Amino acid sequence: MIRLENIQRRYVSDEVETTALHDIDLAVAAGEFLAIMGPSGCGKSTLLNMLGTVDRPTGGRYLFDDLDLAALEEKALAKFRGATLGFVFQSFNLIDELTIEENVALGLAYRKDAGGRRNRVAAAMDKVGIAHRARHYPHQLSGGQQQRAAIARAIVGDPKLILADEPTGNLDTANGEQVMSILTGLNDEGATIVMVTHSPSHADMAKRRIDMLDGRIVASAMRAI
Numbered sequence: 040m041i042r043l044e045n046i047q048r049r050y051v052s053d054e055v056e057t058t059a060l061h062d063i064d065l066a067v068a069a070g071e072f073l074a075i076m077g078p079s080g081c082g083k084s085t086l087l088n089m090l091g092t093v094d095r096p097t098g099g100r101y102l103f104d105d106l107d108l109a110a111l112e113e114k115a116l117a118k119f120r121g122a123t124l125g126f127v128f129q130s131f132n133l134i135d136e137l138t139i140e141e142n143v144a145l146g147l148a149y150r151k152d153a154g155g156r157r158n159r160v161a162a163a164m165d166k167v168g169i170a171h172r173a174r175h176y177p178h179q180l181s182g183g184q185q186q187r188a189a190i191a192r193a194i195v196g197d198p199k200l201i202l203a204d205e206p207t208g209n210l211d212t213a214n215g216e217q218v219m220s221i222l223t224g225l226n227d228e229g230a231t232i233v234m235v236t237h238s239p240s241h242a243d244m245a246k247r248r249i250d251m252l253d254g255r256i257v258a259s260a261m262r263a264i
């Protein structure tokens with residue numbers, strides 16, 4: 040599904056150059072659950088931003104189902120992102136002024152098929168066990184519930200790829216495990232997931248793990264079954 044070829048990302052600020060990613064080659068097949076680990080500053084978020092097309096590489100190619108994303112203008116890229124990707128963040132990123140069901144419906148913003156929207160929102164909330172909080176606002180929910188709502192928003196449009204940046208980073212152990220069990224359940228049903236995590240035990244729940252160091256992938260391992 041995804042091929043990153045020689046992806047490079049350099050930042051220049053105050054004439055100081057940082058290479059956040061050096062020649063990254065990475066393939067992700069449909070149905071994978073990939074965990075990315077590594078110390079702070081090694082380039083995990085930059086790599087996830089590349090995959091999410093929220094930042095452009097300074098070198099290399101990104102092919103998604105053989106579509107060369109470098110060729111797309113910003114507007115087409117935004118459309119691609121909305122229709123193809125689902126994002127889950129460490130800090131949930133729900134909109135405080137919207138109810139949970141309204142937040143979840145945002146995941147359908149780029150979907151044209153107006154029919155069935157209510158059902159899709161309801162089904163997504165149901166799937167993560169948050170339906171009983173549909174009319175509440177984010178501040179009325181626990182962190183674990185907010186993250187479950189954020190996952191519902193990410194999956195409601197049936198994205199080809201879910202990108203999760205430390206989805207359990209702000210949660211206690213029990214809520215973190217609940218979120219991991221939702222993610223592994225989605226993967227069992229066929230969802231493709233790439234997740235950045237600092238938790239070795241959560242990385243072990245993925246099917247494959249890569250370790251990064253100083254902007255490079257230094258190890259890659261499949262989970263022993």
Ligand code: ADP
Nearest residue numbers: 050052057059078079080081082083084085086
């Ligand atoms: P991680 O997610 O593994 O902590 P990052 O991808 O955030 O690492 O950062 C990788 C490197 O790129 C770091 O050295 C960081 O300081 C640098 N970096 C990230 N974003 C920027 C930016 N916008 N401008 C300059 N340097 C950046």
Ligand code: ADP
Nearest residue numbers: 165166167168169171172181183184187217221
């Ligand atoms: P609250 O504090 O609002 O009651 P909880 O997180 O305790 O929220 O969960 C409330 C209900 O939702 C419980 O009945 C629980 O079993 C159910 N629930 C929680 N998580 C899930 C889930 N991932 N899938 C299905 N049901 C869930």
